[in-house]
Amino acid sequence: MRPPAVLDGVQWHALTHAYGSAEDVPGLIRALYQGDEEVAGEAIYELYGNIHHQGTVYPASAPAVSFLAHAVLHAPGRREELLMLLAVLADHDPADIESPHWPVSSVAAVCAELCWVLPDLLPCLKDPERGVRRAALRVVAAVAELLPAELRFFAVVQLEGLYSTDPVPAVRADAMVALARFGREMPALDSPLPEVRLAAALLAAERSGPPYPAELVEVIAEDGAEPDPGDDDFPWSGTTTQEERLTRLLTRDPNAGLAVAARWITASDIGSRGSWLAQKIAETWRDREPEVLDLQLAALPHQKDARALAGRLRTIGHWIERLPEPGAGLRDALHRYASTDDETAEPALLALVRSRDPRALELVLRRPSARMLEAAAQYFPGAADQLIPVIRRELAAGATGNTGIALVEALAPFGTAARRAQPELVDCLKTGRAAIVAARRIGLNGIRTQETTDLLRNAAQSTDSSLSAAAAVAHYQLTGDAGVTLHAFEGLLSARGQTHCYLSSLQPLGSAAAPLLPLIEPLLEAGYEWTRMAAAEAHHRITGSPDRAVPVLVDLVGPTPVGLRALQALATTGQVPDELRSTLRAFFFSPLRLLSDAPLSGQGHPDEELRTLARTLLTVGHCSDREGQPDRSAAEPLR
Template sequence: MRSPAELDDVRWSELTHAYGSAEDVPELIRALYGDDEEAASEAIHEFHGNIYHQGTIYEASAPAVPFLAHAALHAPGNREDLLMLLAVLADHDTAAVGSPRWSGSDIAALCAELRAVLPELLPCLGDPGRGVRRAALRTVASVADLLPEETRALAVERVEALYAGDPVPAVRADALIVLNLFGRVLEPLDSPLAEVRLAAAQLAAERNGPPYAPELVTVLAEDGADPDPGEDAFPWPDTSTREERLTGLLTREPDAALTVAARWIAAGDTGSRGSWLAGGVAERWRDREREVLDLLLAALPHQGKPASLLRTIGYWVERLPEPDAALRDALHERAGADGETAEPALLALVRSRDPRALDLVLDRPGARLLAAAARHFPEAADRLIPVIRRELAAGSTGNDGIALVQALTPFGTAARAAQPELIDCLGTRRAAIVAARRLGANGVHTPEITDLLLDATRSSDPSLRASAAVAHHRLTGDPDTALRTYETLLSSKGQTHWYLSGLEPMGPAAAPLLPLIEPLLEAGYDWTRAAAAEAHHWITGSPDRAVPVLAALAGPTPVGLSALRALVATGRSPRDLHPALHTYIASPERLITDTPLSGQDHPDDELRTLSRLLLALG
């Protein structure tokens, strides 16, 4: 260890941390020894931002360790926080230790410093403060794989003593986890302490993997149902919490996860843990939506503020062919009430295709609600379009304006009724890009509209220029403006795929652009190649150049999904892609991830649909 008297022996100004020179480190370390508790706490906070920044360490991190260890023992307070800082600083991938990159790395140097001072920190395992003992266990865990035999023996002896006799069950559970890191495989599933049983079950499940033994699932379900919120276990050698690790562990085996989630929800869904776990199953596994929604419905009465849960329900209910009546009734009851949960409940009701939702939406319209209603009730154009027009006329901007304009899409030619509002949107640059596209699709050609579109092609926004140019061509049949606009856009540096995706309505009229598009078929950026291939097919009508490019990109990624979509449009299904397509269909696990927070359709559903369509092409 090194005391503050030795700070000047280190050339801190020649070292760096997250914010540049580390010359401020000595002052922060000295602050730990002062009488100003606020300054000491602020110094620790600063260390979490400079020598340890979002999981990254720096040149100055390792030299700081012996000083931080000294402060943990000798400074007046903050021992728990300093031990935890040392622990997270030393977190590392144990598999990387033997790699060539380990030697000489900042993390190797830091772990060496902590390993050297650890014998002097071991007495902290006997500290009267339970938080300090837990943080000390976490510090030992961070370098458990690197300790020399003598230090290892001392550490194991002290940790075993905590496991055997500490008065705090959570400390005993932590000690069990650390012993496991030292290779001491203990499985006290019959322990009288719930915390110890839970830790033992989690360790056994991690060690053995799925499918999990029934006795482990039982312990995780029963003892994990209502944990002490202040007793989250520390001692894994990374920054994840017990809850994060347990959720990740359980979602590897959906049946076990749903069993545990059901028990946690029945016990009151403390901290939304059961409903969160159930939602994680739907995010990871296919075709479990109905089971998950049954659990989420059961969790609703336990939620004091269920807005987030209702959004999750709304996301998954859209994927059921026929949502259950009990779920729709529960959503209808909440959608008709006042308060902050009414809107997410109503949105979920709309997505469940319940006809009662339409009247509620019209009573209190919002952009997202109207867009969802238009999508699920296109037959109600005569009722929805006037409300959408009214909301647009009121001056909706930003995402609301975009959603309202896009809400007109399902109505086809009936959307022409909103022409005045679309013209105003384009003229005032509110949701102008989607308004330009909608005006072009509507097919109504007036001098006012074409003048506005021409003006928009001179905008500083390249996406608006592209959309307006194509819309102008759709209405007038004159390709010159669109060709000039696209020649400029495709000749410039940037994300050209954004503009290529809007060329479809031009078809063969965009042929003069082929000399600019064809080189992009070999571009380095995947999205550019995909967009260029798609555009080439639209323009030439021939899939010959497009299909090889798209087939090479096709797969369970966002760009791969776009390529599959474009392949379906070509009507070609390359035979060498068929084995992969069968895999995309058959996988029980989702191959493309998403989250209910996105609010979009799940891309994995489209992956399966497109794969089936391509196989059907033969």
């Protein structure tokens, strides 16, 4: 260990951390000794941000270790926080030490320093404060496989003592986990202490892998419903919290995870742990929505505050459209919450709308908001006579920003009925309120007046490139004259920037956009994958030939947002190369979700679209066994 008196002996200015020069590190370490709790806390916070930043360590991290170890023993207070900082600095996957880059890595240097000072820190395992003992256990476990034999033996002896005699069950459980890092497995599933049983079950499940044995699932369900509230202050290596570790483990086995979630919800869903676990399983695994929604419904009465309740309602709202016929019990519960005046009403009403319950429309009309009107239009497209007047009224009142955008977008499901809102759309274009989406809707409405075409022509010259593109295309849709559009897009495609955003809007022009091909064809080889995708899509729509587009699109197909868009574009070509079929089969038959569904965003289910597209494309180009029946080999699972 090194005291602060020798801090200046390190050339900190020549070392770096997350924010550049490490010359601020000595001052932060000295602040730990000032006897001011607030100052020390701020210094630790800063150290977490620079010498350890989002799981990464730097050249300045290792030289700080011996000084931090001295502060653990000699600075007033903050011992457990400093010990946890040392533990996370040394965080690594044991497999990393086999890497040829390990000896020269910053984390290897941190671990070497920690091994050197560890003998001085081992007395912290007997500290009277439980938090210090728990943090010290993390420090020992962080370098377990790197300790020399003598120190390793001494550390194991101390860990065994803690496991056998510590008065705090959580410390005993931690000692058992630390012993496992040294290869010592303790048979503790029948321990009288729930904390120890739970830790033993987690270790056994990690070793066995899914599907987990029933006896382990039973222990986790029974003993994990109400964890030690301080556990999340002491994460183990590779996790951010104990909760994350437990959730990650259970999510790997959906049957076990849902069984545990059900038990935890029955036991009052403390901290929303059961309902959160069920949500993570829905995000991770396909076709579990019915079970998950049943659990979310059961969890609603157990939520202790409005924020937790709103979270559960948002989860229901995201997945409920996946049910062909949402049950009456679920819809009635949503209606009760949606009829209130508190902060749970909005997510409940959105979920009720997505359940296609007719009562939702009445509530939306009673308390209209842009978001609810947009959702109601999507799920009740037959209610144009009721919704369009409200949308028009809100637009006429001067809606701006995201509110105005949502109101204009709400007109999309109504087809030709959306023409009733033409005056409000024209006013949006005039005043610059939601002008981009208004221009697009005007083009689709097809109502041509001199005023409208003049407005679009002027907007096509806007310095706002998105507005210019939307207005130029809308002008073509109304007039059939490609001149304005081609002039605008020549400038857009010649400039640097997000050209893929503009290319995608060229679809209505078809072959009329042919003069732009000299600008589009080089983009088929652009470095940015979104640009290549949009260029291939545009090239096919303009030329009608898939020859140039298909190779580009096939290369981009994958379980990513751009890969999904490439698959959508490929579907329009009607061509599916044979080499892509194994990928499509993997997309279709995967039990895991391959694309994130962003469950709180309300933006739909891209993974479902990926699966549907894969299924559709697998039938393209195959002969039929019978009239109208695709070849079964196209969709048979891999064996």
